[in-house]
Amino acid sequence: MRPALHVADLGKAFRHRTGQEPRSFRRWVENGFRGASSAERFWALRHVSFDVAPGEMLGVIGRNGAGKSTLLRLLGGVMRPDEGQIETSAPVNGLLELNTGMHPDLTGRENIIVNGVLAGLLRKEVEERVDRIIDFAELAEFIDDPVRTYSSGMRLRLGFAVAVHVDPKILLIDEVLAVGDLAFQQKCLARIEEFRARGCAIVLISHELEQVASRCDRAIWLARGELRGSGDAPDTVEAYIGSMRAETLQRSADPVEGDTGRYGAGEISVAGLEIIDRHGLPATAIDPGEPLTIRVSVKQQDSVGKWHVTVAVAREDGTQLLDMNSDTDGIDLPEMTQDRRVEIAVERLDLLPGAYRIDVGLWHPDWEYAYDYYPDAARFVVSGERGREGVLFAPRHWRVDQGEADERARNE
Numbered sequence: 001m002r003p004a005l006h007v008a009d010l011g012k013a014f015r016h017r018t019g020q021e022p023r024s025f026r027r028w029v030e031n032g033f034r035g036a037s038s039a040e041r042f043w044a045l046r047h048v049s050f051d052v053a054p055g056e057m058l059g060v061i062g063r064n065g066a067g068k069s070t071l072l073r074l075l076g077g078v079m080r081p082d083e084g085q086i087e088t089s090a091p092v093n094g095l096l097e098l099n100t101g102m103h104p105d106l107t108g109r110e111n112i113i114v115n116g117v118l119a120g121l122l123r124k125e126v127e128e129r130v131d132r133i134i135d136f137a138e139l140a141e142f143i144d145d146p147v148r149t150y151s152s153g154m155r156l157r158l159g160f161a162v163a164v165h166v167d168p169k170i171l172l173i174d175e176v177l178a179v180g181d182l183a184f185q186q187k188c189l190a191r192i193e194e195f196r197a198r199g200c201a202i203v204l205i206s207h208e209l210e211q212v213a214s215r216c217d218r219a220i221w222l223a224r225g226e227l228r229g230s231g232d233a234p235d236t237v238e239a240y241i242g243s244m245r246a247e248t249l250q251r252s253a254d255p256v257e258g259d260t261g262r263y264g265a266g267e268i269s270v271a272g273l274e275i276i277d278r279h280g281l282p283a284t285a286i287d288p289g290e291p292l293t294i295r296v297s298v299k300q301q302d303s304v305g306k307w308h309v310t311v312a313v314a315r316e317d318g319t320q321l322l323d324m325n326s327d328t329d330g331i332d333l334p335e336m337t338q339d340r341r342v343e344i345a346v347e348r349l350d351l352l353p354g355a356y357r358i359d360v361g362l363w364h365p366d367w368e369y370a371y372d373y374y375p376d377a378a379r380f381v382v383s384g385e386r387g388r389e390g391v392l393f394a395p396r397h398w399r400v401d402q403g404e405a406d407e408r409a410r411n412e
Contacts, residue, residue, distance in 0.1 A: 003051035004089045004170055004201035005075070011046040011083030012070055044070045045225045046083065052170075054089075054199040057192075059216035059233050061209065061240050063367040064327075067225040068205045072172050075203060090169030093119065104148035108139055108158055111147055115162045129165045136191075137161035138184065152330075157184060164191045171195060173204045183350050183394050189215070207328055207367065210320040213237040248369035264372035268307065268336050270360050271299035273378045285381040288393040289348050294324075296342045296360055304336035306365035311344055314357050318375070321351070321391055327367075350393045353384035 045067040052058045060068050073079045075086060076094040102111050112133050116126030134143050137157045147155060173192075192215075196202060206212055212219055212233055219236035221229040229239050248265055276293040277283035286292055294311055313322040324344050326333055334340065358378045362371040382393075 001053055004054045005052040006087040008049050009084035010048045010081050011043060012074060013041045013043045013082045015041055043225050048227050050220055052201040052203060054201055055196050057196060057202040057204060057216045059212035059219035060205045061212055061219055062222035065366055066222040068222055072174050072205055076172050088170055092170045093166055093168035094172035102147055102155060105146055107146055108143040112162055119166045121166060133161045133165050160188060168200055171200055171202045186392055207325060208323045209237045244369060261375045264370045267302040267304050267371050268362050269299050269372040270296060270374045270377060272297040273360060275378060275380050285383050287383050289350050289395060291347055292349055293343055293345045298340045300336045300339050307333055307336060308363040309342055310361040312359040314359055316355050316357060351382045352388050352391055352393045353382050355381050
């Protein structure tokens with residue numbers, strides 16, 4: 001089968017400003033018409049090759065600065081490669097930045113038209129899909145309000161809804177599957193699966209490694225712009241995690257002790273974790289669909305500049321159900337020059353009754369290693385009777401057609 005996407009020996013270089021190159025026409029003339037030398041260029045991506053078949057989902061993993069975003073921009077045609085080639089069997093659609101093209105003073109409905117046309121649809125085609133897009137985004141009540149009045153979550157839902165109504169053949173996704181609440185995320189993932197079933201080739205960049213391992217067929221691991229590993233998604237993710245753990249332990253003579261599976265270099269550490277219910281009180285149990293706040297206390301040992309925090313809700317066996325990540329959510333955390341407290345307010349947690357745990361991680365800004373990774377930092381219970389299968393508790397309403405005979409009998 002011919003691949004939908006073929007990448008061969010791909011490379012992209014950028015100029016690295018050293019302060020020595022001329023910054024004006026006059027300086028360029030005085031410098032003898034010489035610009036930056038080849039030594040002043042660095043390769044953000046080099047010697048990268050892979051194929052993606054129709055209906056296949058390829059995950060791309062690696063630390064910040066590994067070349068992941070550069071790769072997607074090359075695949076999406078935003079930049080041109082300096083080496084190698086990209087061959088596609090169809091136009092490429094990208095979910096690179098959901099807020100790109102959103103005009104704050106236009107209404108949600110007007111932004112749907114603008115973004116649909118920018119995505120390659122005719123205006124008539126967009127207008128035919130407007131109602132479906134609004135319904136998918138669950139924004140009917142606010143669709144004629146200016147987008148500047150929307151919350152960040154509402155804007156992301158609107159952007160995703162527009163993007164997934166373009167019927168792509170090749171789709172690029174950059175860290176946008178964690179959109180909205182758990183129920184909406186499941187709907188987004190279901191739409192992605194529909195695309196795959198129709199033969200859409202998908203490339204997914206994500207720091208959510210569990211998502212890559214469980215959703216993708218294959219994965220590639222980028223490190224410093226080069227291909228470090230590739231293969232089945234679970235195996236590639238496991239190799240990447242093993243590398244991160246090894247580097248973390250290598251940096252720490254005494255890994256964080258006292259809890260099974262806990263490790264970290266120790267510059268900062270998790271000092272405590274609290275689950276706060278809707279009344280603002282510490283809790284160990286909530287009802288399905290209730291809001292809750294997760295409060296993480298962080299202790300400073302050494303000064304740390306930028307850092308990231310991850311908070312994951314998992315089943316007791318460690319299967320991750322919800323990952324919240326300060327980096328992908330665009331949260332700029334303050335420097336760790338003193339003890340800090342981080343709170344994440346979850347609007348509603350749509351989980352079935354049962355027991356769950358929370359895993360917490362404090363990470364280097366480039367994801368090179370963990371300052372403190374603390375699995376099973378706390379446990380809580382979602383109250384109610386067990387008996388249903390699955391994990392998700394989706395709010396729902398039932399409607400049953402009575403049929404003509406039943407309707408006549410009821411009216412007699």
